[in-house]
Amino acid sequence: MAVIFLFVDGVGLGKQGAENPFFESTYESFQILSDGDFYEDPKVIIQHNHLFKPIDANLDVEGLPQSGTGQTTLFTGVNASKEIGKHFGPYPHSGIKPLLKKQSIFHAVQDAGKTPYFMNAYPPIFFEFAKKRNRWSCTTLMTKAANLRLNSIKEIENEEALTAEIVQNAWRDRLNIDIPKITATDAAQRLLNIVPDYDLVLYEYYLTDKAGHNKSEEDAERVLKPLDEFLVHILKHMKSRDTLVITSDHGNLEDLSVKTHTRNAVPLMVYGQNADQFAQVESLIDVKNAILKTL
DSSP states (O other): OOEEEEEETTOOOOOSSTTOHHHHSOOHHHHHHHTTOOSSSOOOEEETTEEEEEEBOSTTOSSOOOHHHHHHHHHHSSOHHHHHTSOOOSSOOTTTHHHHHHSSHHHHHHHTTOOEEEOBBOOHHHHHHHHHHTOOOHHHHHHHHTTOOOBOHHHHHTTOOBOTTSSSHHHHHTTOOOOOOOOHHHHHHHHHHHGGGOSEEEEEEOHHHHHHHHTOHHHHHHHHHHHHHHHHHHHHHSOTTSEEEEEOSSBOTTOTTOSSOBOOOEEEEEEETTGGGGTTOOBGGGHHHHHHHHO
């Protein structure tokens, strides 16, 4: 069995109102995963093969949660906000980088004798910028620290990785990189084709957070439609022995009335074998260990 870990940036559980794109539009995958209750204070679902519940992203620290500390907490199981006494982002604070370099979920999976894989690919301009300024995101920093490959054009061409937008239009249209067009369904199948070779496959989707900051219903729909198609295919075609885990680092997109993050709870959605292993997860801190227990 394997765990498919989909990290969707900046999605909380919001009110049933016009400011919430999950209320204004219907997305099949989120309906399936939440049993139609993808809002604040939802009905909790805990079954052997299906779990849905809100979890805390505030981490007992005042202020609005941020990506650097939220993601570090999620991927290491250590309260990064408490470690430095504040929420911090979007990149990891120097005080918590050692957690990603030594205690990430990738390291833990390797220590257990299993194999992790980071599905995202990055264009050459990303590597040029990151190396020049030595500025790496939480996911890329922990991938490098675990001596795992950071994918680029070669892996996209070999259908071994996915771009940050799921489909590949931005690389073609904005960066003039000659790679094939694919659908979100194609991308989902590409991920499923990779899963049998690994024990943990992580994919990060950050455009949801960007759309939330833009306060744009149009942007929200533009990034949620391919995500929905991507998730639906995975839900319908993943192997029964595998486990799909989806969560976020903080709220944002669920409230387009503000351009900042929110203090809303974030969803934890688990589908497939041993989903009930996540029943005791209460915050971002607990997700890593629940995944390890499942593996």
